[in-house]
Amino acid sequence: MDLVYVTLKAIAGEAGVPFFYRAGSEFEEMFVGVGARRVRSLFQAAKKKVDAHNYWAAPCIIFIDEIDAIGSTRKQWEGHTKKTLHQLLVEMDGFEQNEGIILMAATNLPDILDPALTRPGRFDRHIVVPNPDVRGRQEILELYLHDKPLSDDVDVKAIARGTPGFNGADLANLVNIAAIKAAVEGANKLTASQLEHAKDRILMGTERKTMFLSEESKKLTAYHESGHAIVAFNTEGAHPIHKATIMPRGSALGMVTQLPSDDETSISKKQLLARLDVCMGGRVAEELIFGQDHVTTGARSDLQTATELAKYMVSNCGMSDAIGPVNIKERPSSEMQSRIDAEVVKLLREAYDRVTTLLKKHEKALHALANALLEYETLSAEEIKRILLPHREGGFPEQQEQQEEGELVLA
Numbered sequence: 001m002d003l004v005y006v007t008l009k010a011i012a013g014e015a016g017v018p019f020f021y022r023a024g025s026e027f028e029e030m031f032v033g034v035g036a037r038r039v040r041s042l043f044q045a046a047k048k049k050v051d052a053h054n055y056w057a058a059p060c061i062i063f064i065d066e067i068d069a070i071g072s073t074r075k076q077w078e079g080h081t082k083k084t085l086h087q088l089l090v091e092m093d094g095f096e097q098n099e100g101i102i103l104m105a106a107t108n109l110p111d112i113l114d115p116a117l118t119r120p121g122r123f124d125r126h127i128v129v130p131n132p133d134v135r136g137r138q139e140i141l142e143l144y145l146h147d148k149p150l151s152d153d154v155d156v157k158a159i160a161r162g163t164p165g166f167n168g169a170d171l172a173n174l175v176n177i178a179a180i181k182a183a184v185e186g187a188n189k190l191t192a193s194q195l196e197h198a199k200d201r202i203l204m205g206t207e208r209k210t211m212f213l214s215e216e217s218k219k220l221t222a223y224h225e226s227g228h229a230i231v232a233f234n235t236e237g238a239h240p241i242h243k244a245t246i247m248p249r250g251s252a253l254g255m256v257t258q259l260p261s262d263d264e265t266s267i268s269k270k271q272l273l274a275r276l277d278v279c280m281g282g283r284v285a286e287e288l289i290f291g292q293d294h295v296t297t298g299a300r301s302d303l304q305t306a307t308e309l310a311k312y313m314v315s316n317c318g319m320s321d322a323i324g325p326v327n328i329k330e331r332p333s334s335e336m337q338s339r340i341d342a343e344v345v346k347l348l349r350e351a352y353d354r355v356t357t358l359l360k361k362h363e364k365a366l367h368a369l370a371n372a373l374l375e376y377e378t379l380s381a382e383e384i385k386r387i388l389l390p391h392r393e394g395g396f397p398e399q400q401e402q403q404e405e406g407e408l409v410l411a
Helices: 003-015 034-049 079-093 134-145 156-161 168-185 192-204 215-234 269-290 297-315 334-361 363-376 381-391
Strands: 019-023 060-065 101-106 241-245 255-258 378-380 408-410
Touching (some): 034 101, 134 156, 134 168, 215 241, 215 297, 269 297, 297 334, 334 363, 363 381
Parallel strands (some): 019 060
Antiparallel strands (some): 241 378
């Protein structure tokens, strides 16, 4: 059930008042006037529940989910849709008194709502519901796990710290996948390994154990993923490595997952450049080991991610000296677009050059990690540390010792 709906239902229950729920799409029909009539009917039903003599003693809550279905900007709408919104605006702030009716709504697209709908006196109180933080994830997991038998090795707090970016639905899915795996294995209790399996499946996709790969393809994938891992391991500002695998998952032949040390609220330029470098690691590793003529299309998603990230840095975050501290909106002029493209290419080439230098310096580590992946297929963070640490000058970086959280997947 939708979390927002449950929350509003709980509010109405705590207040002990009537509660009306409608989805925005329920007001829409192909016939002109039907949506407006349904809005009138909804408010008429709510008014009957309100105590006419003391409306604050017995108010009524109306909750409209996905309000953007009827409340987006009128410029882009058809006539009958405008009539539905007009009727809603009249009911909210017309000549008739609607005291005692509390109107609440939810949307994932607040930017497209009509200004008349969000002006003071109408929807003028906005509550942002972000993804839960560490404590919120822990409480959600405890809720979903409270009626399930758990083994002694399950640490709910550790699971919560290792899943930043997960929302309530993701966490419910994690528990469900782990429970299914436990049932398949005939286990009486949920274990930490089953919950870890569920997290990996959500982050990296389902393992394709039946897929046949030639030895040459496995070798190329092993070096590709090792390139990502070594760049992440040796680049300041990169997220710590969580796991590396050459087991095909989803549409990828292998991948490296990284976990940020904390829930991120803002990201520095150093961290963004580190992400660019890590994206380039797979492509550069292929070139160094197999030569430019044997580079594969496996780096396509990495290059796509790197290009989008570079555009974001230049166009949205003002992280280009040539462009300046400007946020460039849609459809820039042709001259400005050319300058943006040039800066994007510059950022990508600089990342490529940095990674080339780094991997040449750590070529022995590249071979060691690739051979380990060929032998074991999947390596945890601790196993990767043991392989790479002897090849790293100056010891182990402090950022790598921090507790692992979050996720960034590179295929």
